[in-house]
Amino acid sequence: MSINKVAREAGVSIATVSRVINNTGAVRPSTRERVEAAIATLGYSANRLARNLRTAESRLILVLVPDYSNPFYAGIVRGIDAEAGRRGYHMLLCDTGADPDAQRTYLELLTNRMADGAICLDPDSIQALTGEQTRHLPWVACCEFDAASGVPWVGIDNARAATDAVRFLIERGRRHIAMIGGDERFMYARERRRGYLTALEEAGLTPPPGSPLDTFEPDFDDGYRLTTRLLSASPRCDALFAASDPLAVGAMQAVHDAGLKVPDDIAIIGFDNIPLAAMVRPRLTTVAQPMQRLGENAARLLLEQLNDPELPPAGTLLEHELIVRESA
Amino acid sequence: MSINKVAREAGVSIATVSRVINNTGAVRPSTRERVEAAIATLGYSANRLARNLRTAESRLILVLVPDYSNPFYAGIVRGIDAEAGRRGYHMLLCDTGADPDAQRTYLELLTNRMADGAICLDPDSIQALTGEQTRHLPWVACCEFDAASGVPWVGIDNARAATDAVRFLIERGRRHIAMIGGDERFMYARERRRGYLTALEEAGLTPPPGSPLDTFEPDFDDGYRLTTRLLSASPRCDALFAASDPLAVGAMQAVHDAGLKVPDDIAIIGFDNIPLAAMVRPRLTTVAQPMQRLGENAARLLLEQLNDPELPPAGTLLEHELIVRESA
C-alpha cells in the first residue's frame, strides 16, 4: 500500500499521487510539488505488478531463441531490445533449445499475461507444432516463418539469397559447386538448398556427388567433418556453398587440411556474416543478413499488433547482401 | 475475473479453484475433478500478474550484461537461465552497453518489483556508481566484482589465471612477453594485467617496450591494431598474452601479416576459451573460464539470497584452466 504512504505524507489522495506519477489529468503545481517531495523523501517507486494488473499489460515481450550462444541470434536479439526499449518494453529472453516442450512452457508466459506478445526465432517446424494453441496469441515469427500460416513474420528471401551466392560462384567460373547444411527442420536451410539447386539448374549444372549434404548442427565441427567427407566423394569439386558461417569456416579448415587452397582450389561462401567471418584467413565471403534490422522490424511489427489487434498480419522481407571478401 | 468464471462453471468458490491450481489445502477428489474439467473447457490459465501482486514476487530475475553479442556473456547467460529455469524463474535480459544510465534505468525494474533480484555482469566501475542506491537490493555480481563491497559475487581469480598463463610462456623459454588488453574500466582487465606483471617479476623479466597496452574494446580489430603497433615498438618480442580471445585472434593475424609465425616466432595466449578459439589456425591456447558454471553459481547465490534475505553475502571463486592448443 505504498502509494498510500505517499498520499498521506503529501496530504492528498492516492488518486492525486497517481496523477502526478503518470502526469495525467490536471493537478495544481503546488500540490504536484508536495507530492514529488513526498515521493523523494520516501524513495517511492510505483509497483509495476500492480500497475500492470490494473492496466492489463506487462510491457514485456517474450523472445524465444533456439540457442543464444549463436552470434546470429545475438544480433537479432539486440535489434529487438533496441526497438522494444525505445517504446518502453523489456525483453523476457528464453532459450528453447529448439525443443517443442520448452517452447510450450515458455509460451505459458503469454497466456499467463506475464508477457504481452512474443517473437519466435525457433524453427518453423517447431512453430507449427504449437500452432493451434497459439493462433490467437499476439506473436511474430522472425527468420523462420511460414508465410501461409497467417502469423506476421519478418525475414529474408533465403532461396534468392542462396541463388545469388551460387550464381556468383558460377560467374567466377566454378562448375562443381557443392553445398553443405540442409537441416530439414529449419525453413532457412530448406530454402537455401532450394536456391542452390535453382542456380545450378539455370546454368545447366548438376550438384557434385554427395551434395547437398545435411547437417545436424550448423557449426564448425560439422562443417569440417562433412567437407572432409565431401572432398573424398567429389575430388573435382571447386566450390562450396555453406548454409552458415561456422560451417563455412569448418569447411575452410578441412580444405586446408586436405592440402588444398581457398579460394584457388576451392572457393567458399558462407551465410549470415557473423563477426567470425571477418576474423578468419582468408576472410570469408558470405551472404549478410541485416540482423539488427530483422530484430527491430520484428519488434515493431509485434508492438503495432499489440496497439491494434485488428491489424491484418503483415510480412516483411528484408534485403540480403553478398559480402565479397577473400574466400570466393 | 477469470478464476471467477472457472468457479462458476465448476459450481465452487474461487478459493477452491485456487486450491486445486496450487494444490494447497485439502479438496475432495470429486470436486478437484470438476474444477479441472472446468479449467480445461474454459482454457483457463492463472494470471501471473495478479498472483505476483498478491504473493509479492515476480519470479523474474534481471540480468544486466554490457554486451550480449559477446559470446563469453552468452555462455554465462545460458548458465543463469539453466539454473533459474530449474527453480521456476525466468530471465529479464538487458544490454546496458556498459552505460551507467542504462544500468540505472534497468535497475528500476528491481525497485519496481518487476524483478525479484538481479545478476550484474557490468564493469565493476559501473557497479560502483550505482552502489549506494542498490546496497539493499538483492543482487549478485558476476565476473566483475569488488569483494570488499559487501555484494555477493562469483568469478575467477583473474590475476592468478594471468600469472599461470604467463608462467607457461616463461617455462617454454619465452623472454620478451608482451600483453595487450588492460582496459582500466574492467576489474578483470586490471587483474589480468597485475597477474601478468607478477609473473614477469618473479622470473626477473621486464615487459617489452610498449607493453602492457590498453584497449578500448577487447575485440579483433583492436587486437590487430595494437599488435601491429607493438611489433614495431618491440621487434624482439617473442610472446604475447591477450586479455581476451578476439584480441588474441586479431593479434595472431597481425603477427601473420608482419611476416612472422605463430607460435614459432611469437607465441600467443588468449583468455576465455570462447568457441572462436578452436576455430582459428593455429588453434588458440587460452585460459578457460567455466562460463556455464559461473552463470549457474550466480543464479544459485541470488536465489538463495531471495529465500533468506538474512544470509551473509558470500563470494564464490571458480577455477580457471589453461587450455593448451597450438598457438603457444
Place this chain on the structure above:
DNA sequence: CGCTTTATTGTAAACGTTTACATTTAACGC
C-alpha cells in the same frame, strides 16, 4: 444417536495500482 474432531468449502480482505465519477474549489463574466 449426539458430540467432538477433522476434512472440505466458502467469505471476504488484501496486494498496489488506475480511473470513472462525484465533489469541492477556484476562476470568470457580468
Place this chain on the structure above:
DNA sequence: GCGTTAAATGTAAACGTTTACAATAAAGCG
C-alpha cells in the same frame, strides 16, 4: 457578489489472485 463554468481533488470500484478465518459437512467415537 452571484451564477456559471472549469479546474483540482477525492471516493470507491476494479484488475485477478491468495489466504486467514468462518462455516459447513463428514467422520469417528462412545
